[in-house]
Amino acid sequence: MEIISFRNNSLSLLDQRKLPHKEEYVKCKTYSAVSSAIKTMVVRGAPAISVAAAYGYALGALAGKENQACNSLLSSRPTAVDLANALNFMRANRTRKSPVALAREWESSVYEKCRKLGLHGAKLIRKNSKILTHCNTGPLAVGKYGTALGVIAAAHKSGKKPFVWVKETRPRFQGALTSWELGKMRIPHKAIADSAAASLMARGEVDLVILGADRICRNGDFANKIGTYDLAVLAHAHKIPFYVAAPSSTLDSRLKSGNSIRIEHRDEKEVLELSGRRIYAKGTHALNPAFDVTPHTLVTAYITENGIFRSPDALWKSMKA
């Protein structure tokens, strides 16, 4: 199944809002259609967003609207750095290749990074491990392979028989996407409410936690889906390894620490409504931070396409090599 494809100057995106019930595609022929698809979460996951944005930029360039495309795409989701990295790549290389060829180059490089990342990370997983994951980091979040789920998939392919606890990931239930992907890959798993994670840890039912990142700072602090920081604190308290799997495009050298990360707050309706039906009394409001920041001190290791890194220093050194 193709998640992202570009043909005849049209970007086709598997509509993640319809999954797992329907497998439908949204077609984007302009940069603003791509921006809107990112904003409304037709496509989500930092690497997948970057691939969509690269093609969005290409569509803008073809229409002679590079700057407008860039601004529109940049503002579509604020937290993931991959998006900005994709646009920087497109701008920096515009004299070298046609916009569409450049976007294809970006896409291939994202997939290749995630393929390597999966193979590195699989080394950390022992046979019959019970793995807890959060949000969606599979092929849907990248376009191909996945990040944290790519690691699990690589471990599964090599015969390690992992079992996965899937946190539902309120408020948007990305756990349903993860379950759908695990089902397609025939990897055993069970869904849990987010707040069931700690009791599973206490009962010895979690051997390791692995999840993705939207933005990693110079000191190793990182932003990821709301609920990541909880898990990091809980894993630390239960002495369970806590791994972050992300391509190096997620590293943001401009940010010194997590304090500098701007956190996206989304519409309170995501918390207050279920499929358009309000579950709270009239007059109730909600706070809906889409991400949280996890300090580097709680990370056991970072996994990128360059290998496994047990400290932020080692992680950043790998970027210079």
Add this chain to the structure above:
Amino acid sequence: MEIISFRNNSLSLLDQRKLPHKEEYVKCKTYSAVSSAIKTMVVRGAPAISVAAAYGYALGALAGKENQACNSLLSSRPTAVDLANALNFMRANRTRKSPVALAREWESSVYEKCRKLGLHGAKLIRKNSKILTHCNTGPLAVGKYGTALGVIAAAHKSGKKPFVWVKETRPRFQGALTSWELGKMRIPHKAIADSAAASLMARGEVDLVILGADRICRNGDFANKIGTYDLAVLAHAHKIPFYVAAPSSTLDSRLKSGNSIRIEHRDEKEVLELSGRRIYAKGTHALNPAFDVTPHTLVTAYITENGIFRSPDALWKSMKA
């Protein structure tokens, strides 16, 4: 608004499954109707269940079916000890009063305990405190006053202007009931997804955590709604006071520690479906523990009708006094 009332040999229960949208009542004229109302969560919250069970027992006794009523009610919800305590009270005192008069006596004693508990607990709350709570512990969970929410209500009444972060409490969204109650009491509050709690703590937005208990063991370990243990670990990690508010009927002297607590697992559909609509792909299963166990080491203080207790020993000594 009456939450539980008994007239003309009929128990009337405000149907909590319909809230906050509809205020409807379920009428129970037999013990088995009461059992079924407890099982299906028409009525929930340990003290409220105990009041309903006392009247259920009375209905059984009136029909000459005391033993059947007792067995049926005991098996309706396994985790809360108040239910068993109510039935023990009814049996132990059956020669003293009519069954209905005994049930009224139990009901009054539950409300009076919660009224006192609220006044004690309010002393722990400073002016303008930002309070995080979990699940529903207000009048709905008791029949009147509430436990943890009763403490907040008492603090509000005394002019301390508390603000409340309401965890939604997946999978059943009891946070919607808590918001409804806070709205009726005009106490400022906002709902959050369960996994947003930790980032609020990290940002200094939580001054204290207060919640209820379904069963407290001899060593102070306690069972409460799934997600309680997470919060206890998170509060500890952030050096935030963690208070447990429960009437003394929640203490279970037969249980040495949390290891002996039997945890109720509920239907996986509570996790997999939203108002009857499946959100996961076919073939996905879920684990749905309804409660978790929090060790006494994470509790700052227990609040009962007898006062504030900073250790399990002090708590249990207050029972003997």
